[in-house]
Amino acid sequence: MVRPPYWIGQRLLTLAIKRWPKFHGAMLLPTGREPLDLPLPSLLDVISAWWVDGGTEKDVAGFRQALEAPPATAELKSRSFLGCTSLSMAVCALTAGIGAESPVAAIARV
Incomplete structure (x- = not known):
């Protein structure tokens, strides 16, 4: 357990x-x-x-x-936000605001 x-x-x-x-x-x-x-x-x-x-x-x-x-929070953590699923939502949202490309593609280059 x-x-x-x-x-x-x-x-x-x-x-x-x-x-x-x-x-x-x-x-x-x-x-x-x-x-x-x-x-x-x-x-x-x-x-x-x-x-x-x-x-x-x-x-x-x-x-x-x-x-x-x-718990309800576990379900929220597994949801996608702006195409991001496995990276920090804050980093994903920040990246989404910086450029026109997909946040996932931008973070994947890092």
């Missing part, structure tokens, strides 16, 4: 933080382990397992789908 897309890890951590007493107790009581002593990938797996525990397959699938859905 500690790999792109990073919003999955962020969402799992937020889930546990907002319910910390419940999560901490559910982890500490049966195992005696402090959740924050776990490596981050393991902690994220534990949070995910804790949240879906006892849920139906449909509930788990819905949780996974919501968890993996990109």
